[in-house]
Amino acid sequence: MARVGAAIVLLAVIAAVIGPWVMPYDPAAQQLALRLDGPSPAHWFGLDELGRDIFARVLAGARISLLVGLVVVGVSSTIGVALGSIAGYFGGRVDEAISRLIDILLAFPGLLLAIALVAVLGPSLTNVVLALSLIGWVGYARLVRGQVLRARELEFVQAARALGATTPRVLVRHVIPSTLPAVTVQATLGMGAAILAEAALSFLGLGVQPPTPSWGTMLSYGRGHLLDAPHLTIFPGIAIALLVLGFNFLGDGLRDRLDPATQGGRT
Amino acid sequence: MVRFLVRRLALTIPVLLGVATLVFALIHLIPGDPAQAILGETAAEADVEALRRRLGLDRPLVEQYGVFLAGAARGDLGTSLRTEEPVAQAILTRLPATLELAAAAMLVAIGVAIPLGIIAAVGRGTFVDHLATTFALAGISLPNFWLGPLLAILFAVELGWLPVSGRGTPAHLVLPAISLGAALAAILARMTRASLLEELREPYVLAARARGASRTRAVLRHAFRNSLVPVVTLIGLQFGAVLTGAVITETIFAWPGIGRLLIQSIGFRDYPLVQGCILFIAVTYVGMNLLTDLVYGVLDPRIRYE
Numbered sequence: 001m002a003r004v005g006a007a008i009v010l011l012a013v014i015a016a017v018i019g020p021w022v023m024p025y026d027p028a029a030q031q032l033a034l035r036l037d038g039p040s041p042a043h044w045f046g047l048d049e050l051g052r053d054i055f056a057r058v059l060a061g062a063r064i065s066l067l068v069g070l071v072v073v074g075v076s077s078t079i080g081v082a083l084g085s086i087a088g089y090f091g092g093r094v095d096e097a098i099s100r101l102i103d104i105l106l107a108f109p110g111l112l113l114a115i116a117l118v119a120v121l122g123p124s125l126t127n128v129v130l131a132l133s134l135i136g137w138v139g140y141a142r143l144v145r146g147q148v149l150r151a152r153e154l155e156f157v158q159a160a161r162a163l164g165a166t167t168p169r170v171l172v173r174h175v176i177p178s179t180l181p182a183v184t185v186q187a188t189l190g191m192g193a194a195i196l197a198e199a200a201l202s203f204l205g206l207g208v209q210p211p212t213p214s215w216g217t218m219l220s221y222g223r224g225h226l227l228d229a230p231h232l233t234i235f236p237g238i239a240i241a242l243l244v245l246g247f248n249f250l251g252d253g254l255r256d257r258l259d260p261a262t263q264g265g266r267t
Numbered sequence: 268m269v270r271f272l273v274r275r276l277a278l279t280i281p282v283l284l285g286v287a288t289l290v291f292a293l294i295h296l297i298p299g300d301p302a303q304a305i306l307g308e309t310a311a312e313a314d315v316e317a318l319r320r321r322l323g324l325d326r327p328l329v330e331q332y333g334v335f336l337a338g339a340a341r342g343d344l345g346t347s348l349r350t351e352e353p354v355a356q357a358i359l360t361r362l363p364a365t366l367e368l369a370a371a372a373m374l375v376a377i378g379v380a381i382p383l384g385i386i387a388a389v390g391r392g393t394f395v396d397h398l399a400t401t402f403a404l405a406g407i408s409l410p411n412f413w414l415g416p417l418l419a420i421l422f423a424v425e426l427g428w429l430p431v432s433g434r435g436t437p438a439h440l441v442l443p444a445i446s447l448g449a450a451l452a453a454i455l456a457r458m459t460r461a462s463l464l465e466e467l468r469e470p471y472v473l474a475a476r477a478r479g480a481s482r483t484r485a486v487l488r489h490a491f492r493n494s495l496v497p498v499v500t501l502i503g504l505q506f507g508a509v510l511t512g513a514v515i516t517e518t519i520f521a522w523p524g525i526g527r528l529l530i531q532s533i534g535f536r537d538y539p540l541v542q543g544c545i546l547f548i549a550v551t552y553v554g555m556n557l558l559t560d561l562v563y564g565v566l567d568p569r570i571r572y573e
Contacts, residue, residue, distance in 0.1 A: 001404075100285070101285075103281075103285070104282055104289065107282045107283075107286050107549060107552065107553045107556075108552070109508060109510060109511040109549075109552055110511075111514075112507075112510075112511045112545060112548055112549065112552075113289075115514065115529070115533070115545075116293055116541070116545045117296070119533040119541055120293050120296045120538070120541075121296060122298070192408065196408075196410055199410060200410065200412060200515060203410075203412045204514075204515065204518060205530075206533070219416070222416065223416055223519065226419055226420055226431075227424055230424075233413070233416045233417065234420075236413075237413030237416075237417065240410055240413060241408050241410065241413060244408040245404060245405060245408035248404050248407060252404065
């Protein structure tokens with residue numbers, strides 16, 4: 001399954017990178033005379049309500065989705081790993097403060113908090129990334145805190161301390177690297193979750209704004225044409241589902257290979 | 268048990284306070300002057316000033332916070348800017364629709380997930396298991412804002428069996444419930460499989476078989492019953508995901524619940540209503556998690572002494 005996931009993700013990355021170079025159509029170019037036309041040899045996925053080629057827009061949307069996923073995962077994992085390590089390593093009041101903040105943020109269903117933040121900050125790609133990153137770090141912090149609590153008692157960490165290594169060096173060279181397998185799994189699954197959340201926010205009109213092609217926005221417009229042009233809904237949806245499935249397959253496979261905890265309990 | 272109850276309740280209070288604080292802070296995160304943002308750039312200064320007074324934004328921040336907390340504790344969440352209706356009343360009017368949808372979605376999820384999880388665990392490693400596992404991962408990956416319209420195209424538009432949107436008859440509930448319940452079904456099926464597989468390895472299952480119990484009886488009467496504790500816990504913990512998912516599902520199917528109210532109020536920049544809906548959903552979520560913890564404590568005494 002991990003291989004299938006990796007293949008899907010690789011295909012999506014290639015499509016997103018080289019797609020705009022090889023596509024004969026501009027994702028923003030309108031052919032109003034052909035609006036809502038179904039799939040044909042010239043336009044594989046058909047055309048949308050403004051006569052734009054849906055295949056070209058799906059490829060352009062892949063760029064947005066992957067970009068959002070990468071930035072959100074990058075920012076939230078950095079914040080999460082830093083705060084989780086500090087909480088787990090130092091303990092005491094610092095841990096108490098960070099843990100209470102985590103508890104409060106976990107008390108919100110993630111997407112609800114993202115909806116709330118984007119509602120007040122205003123709908124835009126930047127605000128979506130900001131909102132998803134502000135929520136996303138919590139999962140990493142909780143995971144890393146637990147891992148660090150275990151790691152700080154390990155012999156090689158205590159040996160490094162006994163040899164006079166400074167606290168930042170112990171953290172960066174010894175403790176944090178031991179958490180990376182679990183963080184990698186979480187980040188892979190987090191890519192899928194971030195892509196799904198961006199699409200959901202865009203679907204609700206709170207994310208990427210037109211004319212920028214986003215899979216969620218495309219689905220939102222497709223809703224108005226369920227009766228006369230279902231292809232507007234079908235193709236962007238397949239793209240989202242496939243890419244998210246790819247990351248989930250990959251994350252599940254990585255977990256089986258990298259995470260000793262699940263290896264032991266594997267059924 | 269009483270100590271466990273008190274300790275768990277005491278832990279919930281700071282979380283609730285934090286949730287309320289975050290919701291209170293929302294309106295202050297609006298870039299610039301919130302009153303101006305609500306009314307738009309072209310609004311007259313007098314109108315902006317009046318709205319600022321009405322929202323209490325002209326008072327010191329600490330006083331605003333105190334008034335908000337005291338109001339929230341009494342169930343007074345302010346009034347809607349658009350309809351002048353008390354926010355709490357607007358939410359309560361739509362609550363039955365959301366509860367109906369959430370309950371139906373959970374029924375769909377449990378009805379699909381439990382048999383699927385059992386079949387996958389019993390036939391571990393077989394084609395059926397792989398099929399069930401793939402279905403479960405696919406279910407998690409399928410966005411409900413895609414599944415919903417797809418179901419509508421097939422069952423409402425093409426086949427004409429079910430209504431495409433709205434609320435009224437039980438038929439109206441079918442598509443939204445399936446759309447909302449699919450992801451939960453996938454998660455529950457995975458958990459049921461994993462939990463049952465763990466139990467099936469226990470010696471008491473072998474003992475039951477040795478005493479002459481049939482395979483079905485050993486699985487269903489012995490292993491399955493014991494595997495239910497984490498599954499029931501997950502059902503409780505997933506209630507929040509169902510409530511959030513309802514925001515999208517209600518929007519797709521024009522279901523007149525709290526989720527649709529939230530999205531509509533965002534569109535109208537009706538921030539007291541936005542705050543009220545967010546607070547209500549978050550507090551319900553915290554309450555459900557608390558209830559789940561308490562039930563878990565009852566089912567598994569070890570939890571109470573940790």
